Amino acid sequence: MEFSLGWIDYIIMVIYFIFVLGIGWALKRYMKSASAFLEAGRSLPSWVTGLAFISTNLGALEVMGMTGSGLKYGMLTTHFYWVGAIPAMVFLALFMMPFYYGSKARSVPEYLKLRYDEKTRGLNAILFAVMTILASGISMYALAILMETVLGWNFHLSLILSAAIVLGYTYLGGLSSAIYNEVLQFFIIVIGLIPIVFLSLHDFGGWSGLKETLSPIVEAKGYAPDTWLTTWKYTGKASSNPMGVEWYGIFAGLGFVLSFGYWCTNFLIVQRAMAAETKLAARNTPLIGAIPKMLVPFLIIVPGIAALALLNTPDKNFILPLNSQGQPIYDYTIIMLLKHYLPAGVLGLGITALLASFMSGMAGNVSAFNTVWTYDIYQSYIRPATDNKVADDRHYLQVGKIATVVGVLVSIGAAYIASLFGNIMDFLQTIFSMINAPLFAVIFLGMFWKRSTGHAAFSGLLGGFLIALLHHGLTIPAGAETIFKGGWLGVVHTYPVEMAQNFWTAIFACTTSTLITVLLSLATKQIKSETEMTGLVYQFTPKDRLEGIPWFRHPFALAAIVIVMALILTVFFW
């Protein structure tokens, strides 16, 4: 299964590493305050933050997972983009960013503190810090195991080395360095993967040739011949598409609850926009990111679809590695495609692109973690508990730097835990979605309903999370073998596929959280005054003046372009 790289491939990789660390080194002299280190001094142009915005999401797990999903579900996977990301990104830009940026909060938990109260912030900050570090550890593990299986690299060496490089540039240049590198990584991921898109399509005679090759393969699976190349066409019935979900399930679960929960509240993502130079640039960040975001499927999903045709054409000699149960590991599709099509040279570039995707994901986690740790946990709870309550900015810069080192070390620990219990990975990802969905309800109500109160928000967050946990404990996807997939309290309902279970977990969490927050808000007294809520709540915030802004910088004009593009893609690939 292993294949080896040539000297030219290693040269390309090393040049990339030199530039990544060099950017950190060049930014080192600007890191004189905690704000410069943790918030990039709020000074970056919107095209930089916009590309970083999607690049940090384009981590190794995303690239590997989405190519695998392309093989398993075909173009239906684009629902994670065109309906599952774009509407939420537009909503964040137009309606939520003015309050995130305008509130002067330095993080999402801090927004909760300003809008609600200390306990709501505390709950969110701690959950976020823990889950960000675990997520970072999981993606490190995924990358190291991939490199070990496919390239024969030493697991420990690739884990430590890649962590050391990420630590190097985030420690030197803070958030600015993470963001600058995410832009560099974005370009290398795109340029590194383009050759396999072209070659895989060329192999089957383009899109129509691919359709022809796939027809008998897909029919043999019991679906209509063109299913793999459609998005909505076969979503009338759950049984007629491989995802096993109906159109309304996709629309509500993916298009609303999961995507709004992720894109509009995850500090990892929102932090990129908050680093922009002006409020206008912050609002445009998700919109500028949305344009490449909706094209990413062609880069990672289309080659995955071609891989299905490759797998079923014996004379192509394409195979996927098998796991211990003898099942093909779909997540390895991308690297096997690189190996299959690319000669030395561009092969090194493709592997570098995978490493870059891993680093952009991990640096995102680390730079969000150190901010929440420094401002929302250390400055809020730990420092006030000591004798010397106030500290100067230099001190917080130091704390931020130490948090960066500790964050990376704990991630490495989490990677080793993940290597001991493989199943824990899936379970943790389920937990993350349980935390995000209620958070969206609470932040949304906070921004648009002046009546919502701190006690209600805290209960809404906790209640939504507990209901999600309960739902997961009482339901199970068909054919699940471990308790990590659900049903650990007894099985009340069985879902046809895991994705349906995830959607419904999020829907339950979001609804419960909304109900609790609304009802308790009505039952409790609003203690925040109008002045305290200025800039935080829609009713008390003066509208941004957008007159005289050229159309290409106007958020509503950009949003219209983004929506029209997404609609065209949806209709074209219906």
Place this chain on the structure above:
Amino acid sequence: MIDIKLPIGLMFTILGVIIAGYGLVTINNSEMYQKSFGINVNIWSGAGMLLFGVIMLLLSRKGKKEARSQSYKRHG
């Protein structure tokens, strides 16, 4: 702050030259390019990167000049 276009431009120019150069050196190695249906992907990809890198470098030079003339206006 440094202009990100500069390192991006530099890196892709260097990588473009190396990869396209490697493609030229291996131009007669038909066995190596069997995987890619005889297409010399290194030359194409390398040339594309070189072009992208040079455009980025030019943009960063342009940005630098503009920033300088602006600061002259402000201070001069």
